[in-house]
Amino acid sequence: VNLLASSFDWKSGDEVLVSEKEHNSNLLPWQALARHGVSVKPVAFGDPDALAKAISGRTRLVAMVQTSNLDGSSQDVRALAKVAHERDVPFLVDAAQSVPHQEIDVRRIDADFLVCSGHKMLGPSGTGLLYGKSHWLARLTPGYVGGGTVKDASYDGAVFEDAPQKFEAGLQNYAGIHGLRAAMEYLLKVGRSKIHDHEVALNGQLSEGLASVEGLTILGPHWKERCGITSFSIAGMDPHQVSLLLDQSAGIATRSGVHCVHAYCNARKIMGTTRASLYLYNTASEVSYFLDALTKVVGLAR
Ligand SMILES: Cc1ncc(COP(=O)(O)O)c(C=O)c1O
Incomplete structure (x- = not known):
């Protein structure tokens, strides 16, 4: 650019x-x-x-x-x-x-x-x-x-x-x-349409699972209209704290903050999110592991 x-x-x-x-x-x-x-x-x-x-x-x-x-x-x-x-x-x-x-x-x-x-x-x-x-x-x-x-x-x-x-x-x-x-x-060689289908399936599992986490809001549209990126915030928790706890308690890497999209977030007073990103190497059991770990993190913080 x-x-x-x-x-x-x-x-x-x-x-x-x-x-x-x-x-x-x-x-x-x-x-x-x-x-x-x-x-x-x-x-x-x-x-x-x-x-x-x-x-x-x-x-x-x-x-x-x-x-x-x-x-x-x-x-x-x-x-x-x-x-x-x-x-x-x-x-x-x-x-x-x-x-x-x-x-x-x-x-x-x-x-x-x-x-x-x-x-x-x-x-x-x-x-x-x-x-x-x-x-x-x-x-x-x-x-x-x-x-x-x-x-x-x-x-x-x-x-x-x-x-x-x-x-x-x-x-x-x-x-x-x-x-x-x-x-x-x-x-x-793997084929990006295959990668896309894999991500859509995992993203559905992830987003539906997140719906039962107390106080959690997903930023952006319904998962069917999202790629394998899920950005969320949890009421009463700082996004950096959520990422840190996921890392330290379960070895899960997420990103926290405004993700280099400062202008949009500042204009809307979005203080930041925790972002879980999926790709071809992720699996359904990893998504389940993530959901369990997040539920524990939120439970501990309450
Ligand atoms: C949508 C988008 N554009 C641009 C970039 C930046 O790319 P680069 O680090 O190669 O400049 C990123 C992430 O890094 C991105 O997600």
Whole structure:
């Protein structure tokens, strides 16, 4: 995202539209463009009509998450991209939480750009992917430059390579890239529709089980409309305390806090949640173990 943000020829007054539920990774790089006079506007999550109303003559890009890491809800990025394209505005999808969990077809979505992270798909940390339509990549002037990005250079300027080389400045993280490739090949072999079905089944078991935990509220929609992320809060308990107790009493790793979605949580006074995330390696007996452990933790705290 930073690479893209640094590669557009921004003009003062330009706007970038994001959804209201963006991870900081798809919010702060656009906010940092304030130094070029660019502003960022949030749009209601999953609402193509709100997007249509929000797009103005100043809108240069719509950049939106597909599946939220905060509550596992998804938005129809294909419908949102269509709205952006009707106004000749390119559309970027943050697919960090969707690519690892379901089949994604960039052509069907008609995304101009799509980004995702290696560490969410069994790959090494610090790796990721940027997809871009070739005509868009050809138009952009790389913001990070250096060795490997040019055909030729003189004291007066440089002739850039074509994409993707022009964006790959300096020696690349080859070990990480090979690790990411191995992870992607593994996921393709297992099959993401199989992974998706597995997660849906476990998420149903988890969410239905959580319904009987006293004082527990799940953030976000019904589990049938959520991916394998379940964010919850328990009345009278701090989310960090819940995570700590689950870790110390049962060796279960959950995440607590606002999950890098500060803007949305601050605007709604959500003080934080405990988040349990499921993936292909989790099992039904682990979900039962989790539910037992959580029930004990809540019982002890009462
Ligand atoms: C939806 C979403 N977008 C972006 C990111 C950040 O990715 P990265 O750490 O690769 O910048 C995350 C989580 O890390 C995420 O959940």
